Amino acid sequence: MGRNTRKRRSSLATKAIAASAALALGGGGLIWANFYASAHEENSGQNRTKAAGAQMxxxxxxxxxxxxxxxxxxAKANVDKELANLDKQITEAYARLAATRRAQQNDANFAQNAIFGPLKEKRSAALERIRIDFKRVGATAPDGLDALAPCTGTPAGQTNAGGNGGGQNGGQNGDQNQNGGQGQNGGQAGGGQDQNGGGQQGGNGGQAGNGPVAADFVDITKVRPNVSKKANTRKAGRFGKGRNSTKGASTGTFSVNCGVNQNKNYNTDNVIVAPGVTNGAHHTHDYVGNQDVNAFSNNDTFAAAGTSCDKKGDKSSYYWPVMRVQDGTQEFDQNNDGGGKEGNVGKILTAKQAEIKYVGSPTSKVVGMPKFLRIITGDAKAFTNGTANANAHFSCTGFEDKVQLTDKYPICPKGSDVVRSFAFQSCWDGQNTDSANHRSHVAFADANGNCAGGFKAIPQLTMRLVYSVxxxxxxNGQVKNAYAVDGFPEQLHKPINDHDDFISVMDQNLMNQVVSCVNTGRKC
Known part of the structure; x- marks a missing residue:
């Protein structure tokens, strides 16, 4: 990949910023800025991030x-459907938010009255149905559900829970988003002056108007190294090659080759989070391994399905959001839910490599995973939820042992490919294959590599996806040929939302082999 070119902001662009007007919307703390671009910028092509219109x-x-x-x-089946309904309500409200810019500019109360107020009412009704679902089976719903009904507006470029502006990348990639106006994309990315200038990103950028923007990218050669040779963190995974291991450590590895989804097995379901709900993910997934995974699959269909893995005893499902380049391509799902209708547009990229490897614990032996164990790593809504469950890692070939990015997409130098990496939770509660929030039954090891609270160490699944991008x-504050992972439309294609999903469907013989290889220090 060649390096990006950088230009100073034009005088017309400067005048456009000077002409901006901010409008605060009641109730949501939502601030908008209106930017007017030159005719040259307006006609700069479909695959160029838009600079005209209201700052969304x-x-x-x-x-x-x-x-x-x-x-x-x-109550689980009905509750799952209501949770999926809540996601659908947000998607519909975001579509209305994006389609009513002029009305919002003309009426400071429009967003509250026409979008946030009705959304609160719909959410309140769904939460009441969840409460009734609990009551029907003789249980009591958690207190405080009513407080979860209101939603707020978030200016583009900001997150909740402290956000990501502080630069989790190790370099100083702090976005300075001034009410959506002049995101400078990290004045100092690793000590160098990185003037990518997100300032001209009218709207939320991107081919579909919901990201990414220029400030979501960084030249990886300008980011200060942030991967320690003695990394010993709870999410280290493949990045922890130098982790200090105790005498009882399990240092082996077990690899499985399941292909790169060259047979184009896609859908927009998520059978873990939204079983029985079509388009429960609101974005498109790549699937390798198990070949019969959709909203209506279950343990019986998983066990009966075929697999793309070379080891036929592995019918596990490994699935992740597709990555696209926003080059104007009209993909097969351009007019479909979860695709173009929900802002996921452009050419779907097939990974060059999809490496699946199970690794051990730096402090103990591991036990086998139970069949049908479900694990989600990362958070598809980290941009609005905050970073507590975020676990995104981006880098470039040749830089993986130096720089890992969490809240930026890397721009790689010529000859280098983009890499997405995942290290799943490696501690299991010893009883459950799933939990109500799909997280509580598994956990990351602590800073010393130990599983806490009686949890047991299991083989840690790691994945490495390599793309030619x-x-x-x-x-001038615009990005051409932007790439991004698919996501919920309101998450604006931020890199922090990247995530990966896994359902373990190995037969017992193969799982025994995994445990043996890992515990005896072999490379299998």
């Missing part, structure tokens, strides 16, 4: 699913 914001709602840590079995070019 997004919608931030409490994640109800993460609050429900204990759902009775008899056309080089994004940033000039």
């Amino acid at each position: 914001a997004t919608i931030s709602c409490p994640d109800v699913g993460q609050k429900l840590t204990d759902v009775p079995g008899g 056309p080089t994004p070019v940033i000039a």
